Structures are given as structure tokens and as C-alpha cells.
Amino acid sequence: MTKYNLFTPISEKDILNLKIGDIVFISGFLTTSRDQAHLRALEYFRKKKEVPIDYGNSALFHCGPVVKKIDNDWTVIAAGPTTSNRMEEMEHEFIRIFNVRMIVGKGGMGEKTTKSLKENKAIYCSYTGGAGALAAKAIERVVKVEWLDLGIPEAAWTFEVKNFGPCIVSIDSKGNNLYSEVSAKVRENYERIIKSNTD
Amino acid sequence: MRNELILENKLIELIGLAETDLPTDVETSLRNSLKKEKSELGKMNLEIILENVRIARENRIPMCQDTGILNFFIKYGRCKINYDKINKIIIDSVKKATKEIPLRPCVVNPFSRLNTNNNTGIGVPNCDVEIISENYVEILVFPKGAGSENMNNLYMLKPANGIAGAKKFVLDTVINSGGYPCPPIKIGVGIGGTSDIAMKLSKKALLRQCGKKHKDEKIASLEEELEEMMDSTGIGTMGLGGTVTTLGVNVEYADCHTASLPVGISIQCWADRRAAMRLYDNGDVENLSHGGIGDD
Numbered sequence: 001m002t003k004y005n006l007f008t009p010i011s012e013k014d015i016l017n018l019k020i021g022d023i024v025f026i027s028g029f030l031t032t033s034r035d036q037a038h039l040r041a042l043e044y045f046r047k048k049k050e051v052p053i054d055y056g057n058s059a060l061f062h063c064g065p066v067v068k069k070i071d072n073d074w075t076v077i078a079a080g081p082t083t084s085n086r087m088e089e090m091e092h093e094f095i096r097i098f099n100v101r102m103i104v105g106k107g108g109m110g111e112k113t114t115k116s117l118k119e120n121k122a123i124y125c126s127y128t129g130g131a132g133a134l135a136a137k138a139i140e141r142v143v144k145v146e147w148l149d150l151g152i153p154e155a156a157w158t159f160e161v162k163n164f165g166p167c168i169v170s171i172d173s174k175g176n177n178l179y180s181e182v183s184a185k186v187r188e189n190y191e192r193i194i195k196s197n198t199d
Numbered sequence: 200m201r202n203e204l205i206l207e208n209k210l211i212e213l214i215g216l217a218e219t220d221l222p223t224d225v226e227t228s229l230r231n232s233l234k235k236e237k238s239e240l241g242k243m244n245l246e247i248i249l250e251n252v253r254i255a256r257e258n259r260i261p262m263c264q265d266t267g268i269l270n271f272f273i274k275y276g277r278c279k280i281n282y283d284k285i286n287k288i289i290i291d292s293v294k295k296a297t298k299e300i301p302l303r304p305c306v307v308n309p310f311s312r313l314n315t316n317n318n319t320g321i322g323v324p325n326c327d328v329e330i331i332s333e334n335y336v337e338i339l340v341f342p343k344g345a346g347s348e349n350m351n352n353l354y355m356l357k358p359a360n361g362i363a364g365a366k367k368f369v370l371d372t373v374i375n376s377g378g379y380p381c382p383p384i385k386i387g388v389g390i391g392g393t394s395d396i397a398m399k400l401s402k403k404a405l406l407r408q409c410g411k412k413h414k415d416e417k418i419a420s421l422e423e424e425l426e427e428m429m430d431s432t433g434i435g436t437m438g439l440g441g442t443v444t445t446l447g448v449n450v451e452y453a454d455c456h457t458a459s460l461p462v463g464i465s466i467q468c469w470a471d472r473r474a475a476m477r478l479y480d481n482g483d484v485e486n487l488s489h490g491g492i493g494d495d
Binding site for chain 2: 001021036063064065066067068077078079080082083085106107108126128129130131132133134135136137150151152153154166168170178179181182183185186187189190193194197
């Protein structure tokens with residue numbers, strides 16, 4: 001478990017040597033986007049409409065935060081990751097089109113995303129699911145919010161963060177996927193459990 | 200009127216308590232998981248979870264950004280407050296709690312996906328009412344996040360599949376869920392009834408504390424067997440591998456049709472949030488969770 005500090009914008013060089021199981025702390029910008037913001041960004045791209053978010057400049061965060069508006073300023077109360085797999089069918093395209101270098105989420109992603117991360121030299125990291133109160137402590141301010149009409153959880157929030165982590169590298173830029181490795185072991189265990197219950 | 204005012208004040212507190220502080224049994228179960236866990240990543244994630252629980256409690260902020268759909272389980276006795284009034288107080292409390300705590304507005308129209316912005320809507324919050332003969336009303340609030348809820352499952356087994364078939368179905372469901380529902384997970388299993396009853400029983404099974412076994416010894420031993428089975432999958436905390444996958448398996452059952460064997464499964468994330476209270480007709484309030492009288 002080697003630890004790394006990364007600063008946005010994250011370069012290709014920054015992530016090429018990171019391996020699954022490494023730990024990363026991010027400083028700079030995180031931009032949230034989940035189901036609806038993914039759909040809209042891709043729709044705008046197809047229709048050649050301007051997407052008001054520079055995903056290449058920050059890390060992409062699968063998250064829908066708890067926020068509070070105090071005197072016209074947003075404060076983040078809790079902001080842990082959401083289940084990344086809901087974006088699996090869109091993410092491979094999203095990574096390529098919007099120059100995503102790093103994704104932070106939970107639960108892992110599938111083959112299409114893993115392939116796209118490898119082709120586009122990018123990584124996927126896991127933050128502890130449900131640890132929303134702890135995550136919010138590393139968020140210094142809300143830089144901006146776009147597409148608030150999608151609702152608070154689905155809007156695209158850009159946060160400035162300091163030492164956001166620990167994030168576990170779980171899909172690296174070489175195509176290694178920690179979840180697939182665990183899944184293969186789980187399958188073996190499954191066969192063993194089934195066998196011992198039918199003998 | 201007096202009891203209505205008491206309920207209005209207490210209900211906001213109750214929702215706040217559920218969202219910001221884990222019940223004692225859940226935190227104890229997480230600490231035990233950390234003692235048992237052998238994987239380094241698993242230990243690290245469990246330590247982060249416990250640290251997160253502490254921060255949320257000390258700062259009175261929601262522990263998870265998915266503050267969930269609010270479910271209410273109500274035992275309604277011979278009370279001075281009419282039930283329609285209780286229902287209105289619950290809806291108003293959810294709206295107020297969303298602004299004050301604050302909670303994330305999670306409720307949308309399924310067609311337009313437009314957010315109602317106050318966590319209420321058609322059929323939300325969901326209130327399950329049981330009529331009882333005592334002189335109090337008991338309210339349990341159960342916020343449920345979507346990460347775990349999306350992994351729930353129902354299967355109408357053939358009677359010939361038997362309980363062995365039910366066990367395999369629980370195992371298949373947990374294996375297919377992997378890390379998505381934020382393990383270590385609590386698993387509620389409802390066996391028997393009809394399709395809707397099996398699902399409802401599985402959710403009610405989650406309301407029972409971690410580590411508290413079913414009164415019927417046969418069911419209790421089925422729960423233990425399922426717990427061992429789930430831990431031996433090796434899914435681990437957050438699905439990154441490890442010795443601990445579950446905080447417990449709770450089973451409830453109902454009798455069913457001779458031609459049926461419904462099995463419902465409700466999955467709960469490590470943030471097994473709930474809080475309960477009882478309001479007596481004389482205005483006395485008892486806490487039933489978080490060190491209250493329900494924590495026996």
C-alpha cells in the first residue's frame with residue numbers, strides 16, 4: 001500500500017505508475033457527476049451544445065452530496081461516493097470525450113470502463129462507501145454548481161479539496177481491476193460453498 | 200393538542216438521531232468486524248467507517264450523504280391522537296428535517312426524474328402501520344439508502360426447492376451484489392407469505408438488532424448458518440476482499456400457500472440507521488433505541 005499525493009489537473013505521468021492497491025490523496029478539484037449529469041453531458045456533446053464543465057481539469061467524483069445554503073454560499077455537509085456501476089454503460093464514452101484522468105467512486109466498474117481507462121490512460125479509485133461525514137471534512141469550498149435543475153444529488157458540483165482520501169486505486173491504467181481479482185476468488189469460494197452444501 | 204406538539208418536536212429529533220448516530224448494536228457489530236478482519240484494505244475501510252461514525256455523531260451531521268428514503272414503522276395503540284393527524288405530523292417532520300438537519304432531497308418522480316426537494320411525494324414517506332391494543336404509539340424511523348435497496352431481491356421458489364433453495368438464493372443475491380451495497384451488510388430474509396409479504400418481512404427482519412437471534416431456535420440456527428456462509432464468500436468490506444462480509448442475517452417468516460415458497464431479501468448497508476420512540480397517552484416519551492429501553 002504505497003501512498004501518493006496527487007494534485008489536479010492530474011497528468012498522464014502522475015498516474016501511469018500507480019498500481020491497484022495503492023493509496024491516493026487528492027488536492028485540487030473534484031467534480032461530481034452521476035446518472036443524470038452523465039446523460040446530459042453526453043447529450044450536449046452529441047448535439048454540439050457547450051458543456052459548462054471542464055472534467056479534464058478535475059477528478060470525476062461519483063457523488064450526490066448533502067449541501068446547505070448559508071447566505072448564498074453552499075456548504076458541503078456530507079459527500080461520500082455513490083455506486084459507480086450505475087454509470088457503467090456511459091463511462092467508457094464519457095472518459096474518452098471529456099478527457100477524464102481519474103474517477104473516484106465506490107463498488108468498482110466493469111470491463112467497458114476498465115478498457116477505456118487503459119486506452120485513455122486513466123484510473124479509477126475507491127473511497128470508503130458511506131463515509132460522507134469524513135469526506136466532507138476534506139472539502140474546503142464549493143467552487144461552482146452546474147445543472148442544479150437536475151436536483152441537488154444529480155447536479156454537477158465542483159469542490160476544492162485538500163488531501164481527499166484515502167482513495168484506493170482499484171482499476172489502474174494497465175487494465176488491472178482489483179474488483180475482478182476479488183470477484184474471481186469469490187466465484188471459487190461460491191463453488192466450494194455450493195459443493196459442501198450439496199454433498 | 201399537547202401530545203401532538205410533543206410528537207412534532209420528538210419526531211424531528213428522532214429523524215436527526217437516526218441520520219447522525221448509529222444504534223449501539225450496529226456500532227458494536229462494526230467494532231467486532233474490525234477485530235475479526237484479516238485483510239489490510241478491509242481493516243482500513245472499517246477504521247474509516249468507525250471514524251466517520253464518530254465525526255457524524257460529534258458534529259450532528261448525517262453519517263452518509265445518501266440520507267435515504269424515510270420509512271416509518273408505526274405501532275398504533277388506543278391513542279388520543281387520530282392516525283390521520285400522526286400521518287400529517289410525519290410528513291411535515293420529514294419536510295422540516297430535510298431543511299434543518301439537513302438531509303439530501305432524494306425523492307424524484309419516476310417518469311420525469313424531477314426532485315420534489317423535500318423528501319416527500321406520492322407514497323413517500325412510506326408508513327407501515329400495525330394496530331395494537333396498548334395505550335401508546337410507537338414510531339420507528341428507518342432511513343434506507345439506494346445503494347443497498349437496489350440489491351434487494353424476490354424469488355418465488357418451488358416448494359420442492361425447500362430451504363436449501365432459499366439458502367442458495369440468499370447466497371446468489373449477496374454474491375451478485377458484491378461491493379455495491381457497502382458491505383459489511385446486514386441481510387433481512389423473509390420466507391413464506393405471498394410475494395409482497397415476503398418482501399415486507401425481509402425489511403422488518405432488518406429492524407431487529409444486530410446479534411439478536413430469532414426466538415425460534417431452528418430459525419436462529421438458520422441465521423447463524425447463513426452468516427457463516429456469507430462471510431465465507433470473501434467479498435469483504437466494500438467488496439475489496441476480506442473475512443467479514445456481513446453484520447448479520449435476520450430471518451422472519453409467515454405461513455404460505457401449499458404451492459408456494461416466496462423468499463424476499465432486503466440488503467442493508469453498514470449504515471444500518473434506525474431510531475425509535477414511544478409516546479404514551481399521558482404525554483410520556485420513551486426512547487427505544489440508542490441506549491433506550493429497546494436496547495435490552
